[in-house]
Amino acid sequence: MSSMLVVGSVAFDTLHMPSGSFEKVLGGSATYASLAASHFAPVRLVGVVGRDYPESAIQRFRDHGVDTGGLEVDNSGDTFHWEGRYSEDLSSRTSLRTDLNVFASFNPKIPQAFRDTPYVLLGNIHPALQLEVLRQVVKPKLVVADTMNFWIGGERAALVKTLAEVDLLVVNDEEARQLSGVNNLVNAARALMALGPRIIVIKKGEHGAVLFEGDKIFSAPAYPTGDVVDPTGAGDTFAGGMLGYLVSQDDLHNGTLRRAVVYGSALASFCVEGIGTDRLAAVERGEIAARYSAFRSLVHFASEEEAAR
Amino acid sequence: MSSMLVVGSVAFDTLHMPSGSFEKVLGGSATYASLAASHFAPVRLVGVVGRDYPESAIQRFRDHGVDTGGLEVDNSGDTFHWEGRYSEDLSSRTSLRTDLNVFASFNPKIPQAFRDTPYVLLGNIHPALQLEVLRQVVKPKLVVADTMNFWIGGERAALVKTLAEVDLLVVNDEEARQLSGVNNLVNAARALMALGPRIIVIKKGEHGAVLFEGDKIFSAPAYPTGDVVDPTGAGDTFAGGMLGYLVSQDDLHNGTLRRAVVYGSALASFCVEGIGTDRLAAVERGEIAARYSAFRSLVHFASEEEAAR
Numbered sequence: 001m002s003s004m005l006v007v008g009s010v011a012f013d014t015l016h017m018p019s020g021s022f023e024k025v026l027g028g029s030a031t032y033a034s035l036a037a038s039h040f041a042p043v044r045l046v047g048v049v050g051r052d053y054p055e056s057a058i059q060r061f062r063d064h065g066v067d068t069g070g071l072e073v074d075n076s077g078d079t080f081h082w083e084g085r086y087s088e089d090l091s092s093r094t095s096l097r098t099d100l101n102v103f104a105s106f107n108p109k110i111p112q113a114f115r116d117t118p119y120v121l122l123g124n125i126h127p128a129l130q131l132e133v134l135r136q137v138v139k140p141k142l143v144v145a146d147t148m149n150f151w152i153g154g155e156r157a158a159l160v161k162t163l164a165e166v167d168l169l170v171v172n173d174e175e176a177r178q179l180s181g182v183n184n185l186v187n188a189a190r191a192l193m194a195l196g197p198r199i200i201v202i203k204k205g206e207h208g209a210v211l212f213e214g215d216k217i218f219s220a221p222a223y224p225t226g227d228v229v230d231p232t233g234a235g236d237t238f239a240g241g242m243l244g245y246l247v248s249q250d251d252l253h254n255g256t257l258r259r260a261v262v263y264g265s266a267l268a269s270f271c272v273e274g275i276g277t278d279r280l281a282a283v284e285r286g287e288i289a290a291r292y293s294a295f296r297s298l299v300h301f302a303s304e305e306e307a308a309r
Numbered sequence: 310m311s312s313m314l315v316v317g318s319v320a321f322d323t324l325h326m327p328s329g330s331f332e333k334v335l336g337g338s339a340t341y342a343s344l345a346a347s348h349f350a351p352v353r354l355v356g357v358v359g360r361d362y363p364e365s366a367i368q369r370f371r372d373h374g375v376d377t378g379g380l381e382v383d384n385s386g387d388t389f390h391w392e393g394r395y396s397e398d399l400s401s402r403t404s405l406r407t408d409l410n411v412f413a414s415f416n417p418k419i420p421q422a423f424r425d426t427p428y429v430l431l432g433n434i435h436p437a438l439q440l441e442v443l444r445q446v447v448k449p450k451l452v453v454a455d456t457m458n459f460w461i462g463g464e465r466a467a468l469v470k471t472l473a474e475v476d477l478l479v480v481n482d483e484e485a486r487q488l489s490g491v492n493n494l495v496n497a498a499r500a501l502m503a504l505g506p507r508i509i510v511i512k513k514g515e516h517g518a519v520l521f522e523g524d525k526i527f528s529a530p531a532y533p534t535g536d537v538v539d540p541t542g543a544g545d546t547f548a549g550g551m552l553g554y555l556v557s558q559d560d561l562h563n564g565t566l567r568r569a570v571v572y573g574s575a576l577a578s579f580c581v582e583g584i585g586t587d588r589l590a591a592v593e594r595g596e597i598a599a600r601y602s603a604f605r606s607l608v609h610f611a612s613e614e615e616a617a618r
Binding site for chain 2: 091184185187190207208218224226228259261293300301
């Protein structure tokens, strides 16, 4: 089977949820994306952790088929730590503390054995570092990148340079608007394509996701659930699950891209049902298949001809 | 064919759009809903206009198969007038002026010939007036009601009384949250069902609409278009188009409800392409069918089995 590279943050999160507070939760964009993708395909992880990151947590990745050969342990400091508090209804959150620690000097080094990985997921890190990763890999089939408002606002030139080498950009609706300067999402997607990526996926949280490829548009809902426990990492899970499915199919036709968006949405819907990666990591193949089917029912309506019968 | 009753506001709008200013635009919730529904079914309109409302505008309804036998002309004053200014990107609007005029004393009187109409759409008017309408109709098959933040905040007791007699409530996401006091939309819909309506349709503007009936959920996207000219009346158009389709089928099975939501979305997508009701009124049968098909393509993805072939 083909394989994918995930480059991004590996962190400890402290989460203050309506249901209680949780410390030393395994987090970071690369953690969520790797575990999501691991349900579909072999994952090669590149990131950095500190002296406080236990071997058991690294082993947890391996247990999910994630190759941790690119996970650097920097003993000069502690692991990236983020602390946040969610509102009672989980609709918003406040960052209480961000300790970059060893992540501050993260400079991704792609191990020789990883350089020919055909699928690459550039997590939300400095765009110049994303470009550094692309300088180290050899002719990938597909480069997927995520980014955030911080880089769009502060490092636009570097980001634009990176985007020229990205095939699929996955951003949320606010980021799409900020980066393109266009409010209407259809026009925003067109403007983003002009920057390089031929495929744009816009994440809209509870409103689902929209895939743009050329003139083709695919709209996927979010899975409607009343059981949201912790939204942390849902976007990274979506991206990881989406790419993991593409890798498993080793195919990039529009129909495959559509199914990948649904699988990403399905994984994200499991992710939010547990604290941190608890539910995401434990979800079973049959549950994923059942949720994929639930997405079919969710959007199903008969054609005119079918209805007339 | 079966028929439907529409009760609501008939107005003149003054619209300040990025594309220019427009005066004496035919507007009001009942205007948009009637014209949308008229593409599918006979409509009976109940509302009030003032001495300044021209016969030609009334004739325009008739030309679309709308029975204006319940459209009262009150010569004591002018027609309800609303003036608003949209932001450059059309994402928000400001009310500049609201002259209720003859609408201030609107007390819907359902003509004898309309009282057995099987489908009833209660537009966004005072909930006590909505209930007055229900006191005048005889055993309707389906009562659909719209409402707004103004009544939810200021007339909750009257609204709750009305909702007990409503079968299908159509509200936007903010209204659903305000009325239920619940942020999560799935749980909000459940809470709204407990107030009476067995079917809840939540409109989410550019994010589409969600239909809840019992445990069944249907998610419809909005039609993705870069050509939005005037969002005024899109919600009323959605409700009118949705109910018009149900009337044309004279059926309330879940599959029919799903298709009705898509037809409502299709009509709303045409509505926003023109100023006021210009595009909505002019849209042709073939265009509606083509857009319905476009919705099919927009949400289509293969089943697991199909994908495996």
